[in-house]
Amino acid sequence: MNNSLSYQGYAARIEFSSEDECFIGHIAGIQDTVGFHGESVSELKEAFEEAVEDYLETCKAVDKTPQKPYSGKLMLRLRPEIHAAVATAAELSGLSINQWASDALNREASM
Numbered sequence: 001m002n003n004s005l006s007y008q009g010y011a012a013r014i015e016f017s018s019e020d021e022c023f024i025g026h027i028a029g030i031q032d033t034v035g036f037h038g039e040s041v042s043e044l045k046e047a048f049e050e051a052v053e054d055y056l057e058t059c060k061a062v063d064k065t066p067q068k069p070y071s072g073k074l075m076l077r078l079r080p081e082i083h084a085a086v087a088t089a090a091e092l093s094g095l096s097i098n099q100w101a102s103d104a105l106n107r108e109a110s111m
Contacts, residue, residue: 004028005048008056009068012036012048027051030067076101 005012005025012025020037023044027034036051038044059066078086090100 005045007049007052010052010055012051014044025051027055029070030055032067 004014010030011028013028014023014025016022017024017037022037022039023041024037025035025044025048027048032055034051034055036044036047038047056066058064086101087097090097093100095103
């Protein structure tokens with residue numbers, strides 16, 4: 001089950017509030033707090049896209065560079081035996097460790 005949305009490189013964490021009987025979301029991966037809500041999935045998606053657009057417009061209006069949620073660089077610390085297994089799997093697949101790990105993480109994150 002995926003409880004997130006994506007728009008223009010930004011992602012949002014989604015929750016359901018039984019008290020308010022609506023979906024509530026927050027843009028993830030940025031220091032600013034940007035929230036939105038909707039009573040249906042379509043309202044939630046529309047509100048999220050509006051929240052991202054508003055965030056970008058507000059940053060422009062106050063001459064602030066919008067924070068990008070992630071750079072695309074990820075540093076990992078692994079036990080040596082895992083590092084060796086990853087290197088072997090990558091080599092057997094004909095891929096670099098970086099491409100092999102990227103493919104593996106993409107598969108897992110897309111579930």
